[in-house]
Amino acid sequence: MKMLNIHHVGFEVRSLELTRFFFEKYLGFRTEQYLELEGEKIVFLVHDQFRIELIENGMIDEKGSYETHICFETDCFQILNENDVSILEGPIRLENGWTIVFVEGNNGERIELLKRI
Numbered sequence: 108m109k110m111l112n113i114h115h116v117g118f119e120v121r122s123l124e125l126t127r128f129f130f131e132k133y134l135g136f137r138t139e140q141y142l143e144l145e146g147e148k149i150v151f152l153v154h155d156q157f158r159i160e161l162i163e164n165g166m167i168d169e170k171g172s173y174e175t176h177i178c179f180e181t182d183c184f185q186i187l188n189e190n191d192v193s194i195l196e197g198p199i200r201l202e203n204g205w206t207i208v209f210v211e212g213n214n215g216e217r218i219e220l221l222k223r224i
Contacts, residue, residue, distance in 0.1 A: 117160030178219040
């Protein structure tokens with residue numbers, strides 16, 4: 108079997124700039140590429156080998172009725188204490204020893220952070 112790698116995780120956002128700001132400032136991503144395609148604004152953000160695609164296309168309603176989140180593994184939650192990051196849930200210690208926290212990005216997106224023992 109060939110090796111499989113995740114190329115990127117993508118999701119729609121109301122404001123490309125607000126979401127990009129959150130990922131760059133608080134999680135250390137950098138912009139890899141920006142493009143516009145068929146009326147959509149798209150940005151790819153990278154951090155080491157991990158890539159995220161953000162898509163702004165005007166399809167998300169005012170209620171923001173989309174359920175999506177992404178999980179990042181980290182060795183430190185200190186960034187949450189040092190910055191004005193809105194914690195939605197947690198920290199929660201799981202039976203396997205992992206600790207998770209759900210935070211809210213500047214655009215209302217739900218992001219999960221995971222720390223192993």
